[in-house]
Amino acid sequence: MSKVTVSFEWLSGCSGCEIGTVDLHERLLGVLDSLDIVRLPILLDERGYPEADLGIVTGALRTEHDVECLHRMRQSSSKLLAFGVCAVYGGPQGAADANTLSEICEAVYCNNLTTATHDVPTEGLPKLLEGGVRPVSSEVDVDFFLPGCPPHPYYIAQALGALVRGGAPEFGAHNVCFRCGRRMEKSEVGELRRLHQLTPVDDVCWLSQGVLCMGSATLDRCLAPCPQRGVPCTGCAGPSEHIVLEPNRDIRTEIADRMSRMTKIPREAVVAEIERRARTYYAYALASPVFRQKPTFLFRRWMAGGGN
Ligand code: SF4
Ligand code: SF4
Ligand code: SF4
Structure with a gap:
């Protein structure tokens, strides 16, 4: 059986979703046998966006760079999975929407004891989105959603297993x-x-x-x-x-x-x-x-x- 090619992209997030995937431990080995990972920013030095059967996006849209990367993922992926509550709903950084962009920049770059410049940089950083944080489905079509912060490895294993078999993850709608x-x-x-x-x-x-x-x-x-x-x-x-x-x-x-x-x-x-x-x-x-x-x-x- 040919392997399923998978491409990962990490937008504005915290890396917890990637750690959640590693937390599959030995179950990861079973899934890896069926996958050919063509892009994974934390492990592979692949800067482009190779064609893939499945694209997995973690993190939210916070910057114009995030939007560009997301479109490249959508164009290069047959199916797209929004992975983690940041990708699905915007995630905890959505709380910053209680403040204006200038208030956020002032807090991060100027009124912050650990920031060396004390100025808001004007070059070398991606521009923040004017409308605030957004989930990935606000920009492109998404085929599958897996919320969680991060999702538990139990659900990650189920989702990856179903997708690798060419199906769709089916979860109950129970609450906590x-x-x-x-x-x-x-x-x-x-x-x-x-x-x-x-x-x-x-x-x-x-x-x-x-x-x-x-x-x-x-x-x-x-x-x-x-x-x-x-x-x-x-x-x-x-x-x-x-x-x-x-x-x-x-x-x-x-x-x-x-x-x-x-x-x-x-x-x-x-x-x-x-x-x-x-x-x-x-x-x-x-x-x-x-x-x-x-x-x-x-x-x-x-x-x-x-x-x-
Ligand atoms: S969903 Fe949670 S764990 Fe995943 S990137 Fe966002 S904040 Fe981090
Ligand atoms: S019990 Fe609630 S706070 Fe704890 S991990 Fe689950 S959803 Fe998050
Ligand atoms: S403590 Fe009560 S409200 Fe909270 S998750 Fe348990 S049953 Fe639900």
Whole structure:
């Protein structure tokens, strides 16, 4: 059987998705037997864009250089996979959209103790996109999407295996709660709490304990490591399917409805807290046009209110 040629491109991202792929460990060997990798920036000194059966793009569109590279990937790849929440939704750098480009450059190059120049460079750097961060599907057609920050190796292996066999990855649409194992139950808790303000109960849902957890509004592409290990979910794998597909659903309303039914905490208090910490909870998908049509368009106003 002839091998499937695969080309990788790394746009504006953090390399975590590449590390996630290496985390396949010995399962990677099974996949590699069927692949001929023709381009992989962190491993191969290939500057061009060879023709490939499958193109895999990580990272978001942040610069004009990213846009050019993405088009070259699309032109040279028969099928294109957007890999990781940056490529699918814009990822955590979307949180920078709460600021203007000049504010971002000032913070990075001028008001930064570790920057040598203290000036915004005008040469030698790709120009930032005027409209802010964007997911790759805002620029080219994408055949397959695999969110996650990074996706868990379990899902990476399934996706690569299906694509190598010439099929399409088929995943369930479960949210993080499906894998969490904590028990949702009614409680008398009357106010929101942070982790340091309670003695946590290991097998009870964080929402029941008065702690914000985004698991019920987040797609499972991670196998729920955080709530299983004592940390609430912040939603890094990207929103659950019904949040994406339902025009009137939003992270705030979803979590606030659920939490106010399970506890004595008023719905309005949950909404206000999620807005206050919007840079954390909305970061991963904020750059997606889908979310800009939701109440997320008020993000800058929430941030102006002093959120983190
Ligand atoms: S999706 Fe997450 S791990 Fe992958 S490049 Fe973006 S920030 Fe890094
Ligand atoms: S809301 Fe969080 S803690 Fe509760 S079941 Fe879902 S993932 Fe687990
Ligand atoms: S924050 Fe949530 S979505 Fe991200 S890895 Fe943890 S459990 Fe998964």
